[in-house]
Amino acid sequence: MDFSFSEDQRSLVQGARAYFSGRYGPEVLRRLDLDGLCNPEIWKGLTEMGLTGLLVPSEQGGMGMGLVEGALIAAECGRVALAEPLVDTALIAVPWLISRGDTEALAKIAAGEKRVAISHVINPWLNDGDGTPLESIDPLRHLTTVEDAENDPFLLDLGALMSAAQLIGVGDAMLSQAVEYAKIRTQFGQPIGAFQAIKHQLANCVGAIEFAKPVVWRAAQAMQDALPLAPVHVSHAKFAATDAATLTAETAIQVHGAMGYTYEVDLHFWMKRCWALAGAWGDRAFHLRRIDHAVLGGEGNKWPLAIGPEHTFS
């Protein structure tokens, strides 16, 4: 029993974080928003970092990592509100294709030559397709309609897990933006961050995010280990991460005052990602229902969840 990340996992995260923060600030998001989202250099960079092939087996030229590493990287994508559909291709489509034994496209994905996004009936559109465009409130999501969407539960769980992980990064980022703003904006002769009404709201966000994190990591490990109850843990993760990020989005804009209501301040990119991901791959009600089924479904239910102090990990 060891609920901690390995040295390798930690350095993977640090590497990705350093890479993103050096090259991928809000200026880039603004430019992409203006230019209509095309800068092939960024995808090239992600490929060179090995991120497109993160979960692709080494035989196909990837790094052969697992879903825990995938979730950690998804969180980093959320942290920078990455516009490129890396999560859709590399962290959702790839493990799904692998689960179906469909390895044809993997080498190309790892090499950065192909992007694959797969749609599920629960959100029948694609982030990065070539159908009719659909406009999302998130200007960095490039949604298009699809003809046939899949209806595979494993795909749904992958999408939900990776959305939950992104929401963790999105939440962290909004929190630090709000904290930085609270330190520099002065009113009544002090930084607004000195006021308890601001402090306590921000402290609530820390609590919500910090207690959602281990739920997400646990879900990632459960999927990685293919536990029969992994879907329940994924729903728990999506639910907890959505609530934490939503609380943080609302708090962060409040802390920014009218500045938070402008396009000029960066916060909106992350808020919009939060709104989009909150409903993607199963909304709050969907995931609540799945947990409900496991917790209250009683005998003979699909996910017979053992409940009690001795069942933390059963």
Place this chain on the structure above:
Amino acid sequence: MQLTYTPEQEAFRADVRAWMQANVPREPLATLECREGYDQHVAWERTLASDNWGMVTWPEAYGGRGLDLIQWLIFEEEYFRANAPNRANQNGIFLLGPTIMEYGTEEQKQRFLKPMAKGEVIWAQAWSEPGAGSDLAAISSRGVRDGDHYVLTGQKTWSSRAAFADWGFGIFRTEPNSKRHKGLSFILFDLNTPGITRRPIRQLHGEAGFAELFFDDVRVPVENRLAGEGEGWNVAMATAGFERGLMLRSPGRFQATAKQLIDLYRKHESHASPGAREAVIQAWGAAQAYAYNTYAVAAKIIAGGKIGAEASLNKIFWSELDRTMHRTAMQLLGAQAELKRFADGTLNHWLEGYIFSLSGPIYAGSNEIQRNIIAERLLGLPRLGAG
């Protein structure tokens, strides 16, 4: 990340489970807040200690079993699974014990830890004063040096179990005219020392769960001071960290409550609101989240890390979860919620639990103070200035 137990850990769990099955009293004990209940709970401490279950993480020399934090968590899970009684000695084993382990001299460890683990000496925490609650640095009780003794004067209050306990640990101003955090010392004293008057305080449910303590020239040997003279504040903050952090409220307690709440919901489903249903599901989720987080903290400590201001996050989380779960139970019980005993004579433990849950956000440093700590220490937000 490895979220499965080793065969040794599983075997340990089986041992604890078997022991609990054989030893946990069948009938619930009287409340710890009254004389009769206190005595029953102390007897239970001694039963635990008779097989060295008093504090499993402590070295064997101090009455423990030298186990690691994962085993401690397993022990706690089984403890709450078995619905075993509250720990009469929680302030000793969870707060003072770890503090002595860190700051005590070898002589103090020998002297205090074993009787603590064995349930022979029950400890009360004597920090708060009428003028020093949240603002603990406003302490005015004094300890005046007289040769190899301190002479204690002043008043402490809200001291849990002090009406019946054996020893107390307090913070006293030992440097005359010192201000705030300076000049305080952490002093251990026998509650039966001449000059100490205990006045039990009735809590809102009617029992004397805590007490006021009056000190009238109470002579305490200098060797009862923990750490250096004037270092009391730092020691106290370490104790507070143990209190809010890992030990005082282990996850099993809340997972057990969540499970009971789920059972209660099933009984009352026909007249429950949709909101109550969601609250019940969230209770399971939050109790699990708290457990995962605790395992993560344990892993961090095992790897040599420390838990700092994050302890405040834990304290808010468990205390507010506990209150929410009990409030939900009261809503589910509806008209029956007010009954101390149900018509069939069984105890309405939800009512007692709800009342107690209201104190969680107050004791161990109020949740407002915890939010200040998170904002200032974790987020680096500034203190309020003169404006």
